[in-house]
Amino acid sequence: MTTADEEYSREFARLSATFAAQLPRQVQVLSDDLDAWLLAPGDMARLDTLSHKVHQLKGAGGTFGCSGVSDAARAVEQYLAELRGDVSNASASAMDQIEAAMETLRGEANRISAESAQGGQRRLQT
Amino acid sequence: MKVLLIEDDEQILELLKAYFETKGHLVTAAGDGVDGLTQFNAEKPELVLLDIGLPRLDGWEVLGAIRAANAVPVVLLTALDDTESVVKGLAMGADDYLIKPFDIRELDARIQAIMRRLEKNADPSSIQVGRIRIDDRSKSVTVGKTILALSPKEYSLLQLLASEPGRVFSSEEIIAHLWPDNSRAAATDVKQYIHLVRSKLEKKARISDPIENIKGFGYRLIG
Numbered sequence: 001m002t003t004a005d006e007e008y009s010r011e012f013a014r015l016s017a018t019f020a021a022q023l024p025r026q027v028q029v030l031s032d033d034l035d036a037w038l039l040a041p042g043d044m045a046r047l048d049t050l051s052h053k054v055h056q057l058k059g060a061g062g063t064f065g066c067s068g069v070s071d072a073a074r075a076v077e078q079y080l081a082e083l084r085g086d087v088s089n090a091s092a093s094a095m096d097q098i099e100a101a102m103e104t105l106r107g108e109a110n111r112i113s114a115e116s117a118q119g120g121q122r123r124l125q126t
Numbered sequence: 127m128k129v130l131l132i133e134d135d136e137q138i139l140e141l142l143k144a145y146f147e148t149k150g151h152l153v154t155a156a157g158d159g160v161d162g163l164t165q166f167n168a169e170k171p172e173l174v175l176l177d178i179g180l181p182r183l184d185g186w187e188v189l190g191a192i193r194a195a196n197a198v199p200v201v202l203l204t205a206l207d208d209t210e211s212v213v214k215g216l217a218m219g220a221d222d223y224l225i226k227p228f229d230i231r232e233l234d235a236r237i238q239a240i241m242r243r244l245e246k247n248a249d250p251s252s253i254q255v256g257r258i259r260i261d262d263r264s265k266s267v268t269v270g271k272t273i274l275a276l277s278p279k280e281y282s283l284l285q286l287l288a289s290e291p292g293r294v295f296s297s298e299e300i301i302a303h304l305w306p307d308n309s310r311a312a313a314t315d316v317k318q319y320i321h322l323v324r325s326k327l328e329k330k331a332r333i334s335d336p337i338e339n340i341k342g343f344g345y346r347l348i349g
Contacts, residue, residue, distance in 0.1 A: 008144060008149075011145075012144070063228055063230075
């Protein structure tokens with residue numbers, strides 16, 4: 001491994017830890033945005049912003065080694081796209097699906113954040 | 127290598143910056159399409175990494191504008207993973223299309239492949255610097271569709287400067303190149319030819335400040 005590779009590995013570890021630490025908050029913001037949009041489903045600008053944030057999380061998750069986050073974000077993105085056309089007639093199961101996908105995302109975020117914090121503690125102790 | 131990153135996700139941007147900087151590249155970053163194009167025109171990058179879902183001006187528009195200007199390698203880096211988007215990106219002239227999430231090692235390998243292809247296809251008898259193209263076989267200089275009429279000395283001077291864009295050439299180096307057998311040539315002669323070439327590039331080709339005078343050191347062509 002070259003010095004540049006080692007330097008990048010350290011940077012990657014630092015950025016990944018930052019990503020993991022921020023993840024629960026990031027998912028909470030998405031969840032709040034989703035709730036707000038469901039109260040005013042005609043607000044397409046809000047939906048666009050929400051979709052963009054979910055889309056970014058889909059891209060970033062696996063890039064930082066959290067493929068579960070990308071998978072869950074992909075599911076949320078897909079359900080949002082399906083709801084976009086006709087949210088007023090959305091079935092209860094569609095709403096359940098998006099809630100379930102958000103719950104998976106929340107679970108992944110909390111797990112990754114906790115694991116990352118434990119890893120950091122272990123590194124500090126050794 | 128000068129790399130331009132156009133990406134609105136700050137976390138991804140920081141990751142890419144860290145990667146390219148540790149590899150010794152010169153990185154410029156933009157967080158939206160408008161800033162991306164501004165940086166593209168100002169920095170003349172040798173590689174562009176471009177996201178598609180950008181604020182203010184999306185990646186499709188940015189790619190179109192870049193391709194209208196030149197053939198710099200562009201890699202699309204996006205979470206748009208449908209086949210239509212991949213096909214559209216490549217059809218619009220992107221050199222590669224990488225779907226997020228991505229592994230940085232794959233991105234690096236793809237960039238290396240593009241660079242190898244470019245080196246293999248490069249015509250050693252022609253030099254392209256920005257919009258300026260010098261064809262040594264026909265001894266012609268074109269800027270876009272404009273043909274510049276240069277004298278042999280002017281041509282030779284521009285060719286020297288264009289051989290390493292951004293590098294400062296001292297008056298002594300230029301004299302040695304333009305007048306290899308004439309020890310009487312002086313810095314004032316260099317200055318005169320710099321003025322002639324600069325003037326033609328500015329007036330005929332409408333390139334502003336193409337040759338920079340670095341006081342006390344020499345001259346360089348801005349790519």
